[in-house]
Amino acid sequence: MPSSPVPAQVLVVDDEPDLRTLYELTLLREGYRVDAAGSLAEAWAQLESKKFDAVITDMRLPDGQGLELLHRMLARQRTERCIVMTAYGSAENAVEALKAGAFDYLTKPVDLKQFRTVVASAIQETGGTGARPRTAPGIAKQPLTAAADRPPNSQLALERLVGNSPSMRDVKERIAKVARSMAPVLVRGESGTGKELVARAVHACSHRSEGPFVAVNCSAIPESLLEAEFFGAKKGSYTGAAADREGYFQAARGGTLFLDEIGDLPLAMQSKLLRAIQERSVRALGSTQEDIVDVRIVSATHRDLAADVHAGLFRQDLYYRLNVIEILVPPLRERREDLPELCQALLTRIAQESGMPTPVLSQAICTQLIGHPLTGNVRELENLLHRAVALYDGEELQVDFAPTQLPVREADSSSPAPSSLPLTSASAPLALPDDLQAFLDQQEREILVRALHESGFNRTAAAQRLGLSLRQIRYRIARLAIAAPGDEANGDAA
Numbered sequence: 001m002p003s004s005p006v007p008a009q010v011l012v013v014d015d016e017p018d019l020r021t022l023y024e025l026t027l028l029r030e031g032y033r034v035d036a037a038g039s040l041a042e043a044w045a046q047l048e049s050k051k052f053d054a055v056i057t058d059m060r061l062p063d064g065q066g067l068e069l070l071h072r073m074l075a076r077q078r079t080e081r082c083i084v085m086t087a088y089g090s091a092e093n094a095v096e097a098l099k100a101g102a103f104d105y106l107t108k109p110v111d112l113k114q115f116r117t118v119v120a121s122a123i124q125e126t127g128g129t130g131a132r133p134r135t136a137p138g139i140a141k142q143p144l145t146a147a148a149d150r151p152p153n154s155q156l157a158l159e160r161l162v163g164n165s166p167s168m169r170d171v172k173e174r175i176a177k178v179a180r181s182m183a184p185v186l187v188r189g190e191s192g193t194g195k196e197l198v199a200r201a202v203h204a205c206s207h208r209s210e211g212p213f214v215a216v217n218c219s220a221i222p223e224s225l226l227e228a229e230f231f232g233a234k235k236g237s238y239t240g241a242a243a244d245r246e247g248y249f250q251a252a253r254g255g256t257l258f259l260d261e262i263g264d265l266p267l268a269m270q271s272k273l274l275r276a277i278q279e280r281s282v283r284a285l286g287s288t289q290e291d292i293v294d295v296r297i298v299s300a301t302h303r304d305l306a307a308d309v310h311a312g313l314f315r316q317d318l319y320y321r322l323n324v325i326e327i328l329v330p331p332l333r334e335r336r337e338d339l340p341e342l343c344q345a346l347l348t349r350i351a352q353e354s355g356m357p358t359p360v361l362s363q364a365i366c367t368q369l370i371g372h373p374l375t376g377n378v379r380e381l382e383n384l385l386h387r388a389v390a391l392y393d394g395e396e397l398q399v400d401f402a403p404t405q406l407p408v409r410e411a412d413s414s415s416p417a418p419s420s421l422p423l424t425s426a427s428a429p430l431a432l433p434d435d436l437q438a439f440l441d442q443q444e445r446e447i448l449v450r451a452l453h454e455s456g457f458n459r460t461a462a463a464q465r466l467g468l469s470l471r472q473i474r475y476r477i478a479r480l481a482i483a484a485p486g487d488e489a490n491g492d493a494a
């Protein structure tokens with residue numbers, strides 16, 4: 001990739017001459033142009049004399065706090081990305097800086113590899129470039145305030161979030177605003193309100209949008225596999241690890257890691273996740289090498305995490321780290337005015353997926369839908385319309401408001417499979433498998449394939465039949481590499 005003729009310009013603010021020199025040399029070696037200041041006053045004088053792409057400031061300076069510089073830059077609508085360096089262990093400062101609008105933070109003593117990664121990320125987001133640019137030069141060096149300044153897919157991602165009610169407009173504005181930094185985002189809302197769509201929009205509106213979006217459903221991964229799934233595993237590091245495999249953190253490098261149902265993460269794994277966020281590095285199982293974390297974390301939950309913290313179910317320090325910026329997605333009952341537009345958009349999508357013209361929704365049905373409780377939010381609405389389209393006879397679209405019939409199961413609710421499946425027989429005990437995991441995988445695969453076939457490869461319907469959420473079935477389909485029509489449209493990792 002050719003170098004830009006104009007290298008990015010960075011201002012380093014630190015009162016320790018040795019550290020300043022170290023940072024300067026590191027950045028110069030990366031091909032940036034570097035200026036340095038030893039105090040707030042000096043830094044401000046530099047800022048008034050010219051524009052930079054990024055400002056890296058220590059928190060404690062002889063004439064004040066690095067945060068003051070950040071506040072002042074934001075008040076003057078300066079376009080530079082600001083990276084704040086905080087003392088080790090002072091999570092409050094890091095979180096405070098991110099909440100105040102810092103692009104990112106670094107913990108002292110600064111790891112130079114991390115330093116380079118974070119600065120490169122900030123420069124990339126402003127469109128500046130070092131001698132080894134990671135993106136094509138020429139992106140406007142401006143803050144992402146106006147729609148025109150956002151990445152090309154951002155508008156599309158925001159439009160996918162159908163709804164023009166004041167609360168949805170607030171959500172979209174917040175997405176566009178928070179997309180600009182690396183600050184972790186926690187998306188809260190009831191099940192089915194569209195939290196994953198919000199997370200995707202945050203990614204699409206950020207300049208990480210060209211990187212991967214890796215969605216992980218924390219509640220669907222068996223506890224014993226969590227560490228390997230998150231951080232990766234070397235061949236042979238645990239039974240069944242037949243080859244080296246990347247974890248979600250590595251797969252999301254340069255992009256966004258979406259941790260859905262974060263409240264369901266067991267406490268032991270919460271500690272490991274916190275460590276990964278604090279240390280900004282992860283180590284694959286069985287590996288001696290640390291991988292730098294270069295991901296933006298967006299998490300989501302339908303639970304009241306603050307209450308979980310009080311109840312001792314969720315680590316307070318992790319909550320604090322993940323909840324730097326919160327986006328609350330309102331339930332559908334609080335934005336019923338969105339229903340006509342939502343019905344139209346969902347019907348169009350469902351009909352397109354089924355390769356048929358979009359049926360017309362009568363006023364009467366629309367009114368009925370508006371009066372329906374829809375406690376399952378947009379997902380319930382989507383399911384109602386899915387069923388309606390499946391039964392559509394070309395005349396008038398009918399919506400069946402009766403609750404979905406789930407398959408009858410054996411009296412013993414712990415039985416994992418419907419009684420009709422000839423998987424095991426009560427009278428003839430199975431020979432013990434010599435590879436339990438492979439055996440269970442095979443059983444699971446057969447059940448999933450059958451449910452998918454019987455539901456015409458409609459994953460929502462198949463999930464419902466098996467008592468799984470859509471996310472759970474997606475995870476299982478991906479884990480067992482079951483190919484289904486339409487897979488290519490879905491880039492999820494989980």
Ligand SMILES: Nc1ncnc2c1ncn2[C@@H]1O[C@H](COP(=O)(O)OP(=O)(O)OP(=O)(O)O)[C@@H](O)[C@H]1O
Pocket residue numbers: 160161162163189190191192193194195196197198260300301302342345378379382469471
């Ligand atoms: N505003 C919206 N516009 C269009 N479709 C939507 C909207 N909100 C949700 N949906 C659709 O509803 C379904 C559920 O959305 P999503 O998976 O994002 O919800 P969620 O809040 O993450 O649910 P859960 O908490 O159960 O994981 C998806 O198919 C999504 O495309």
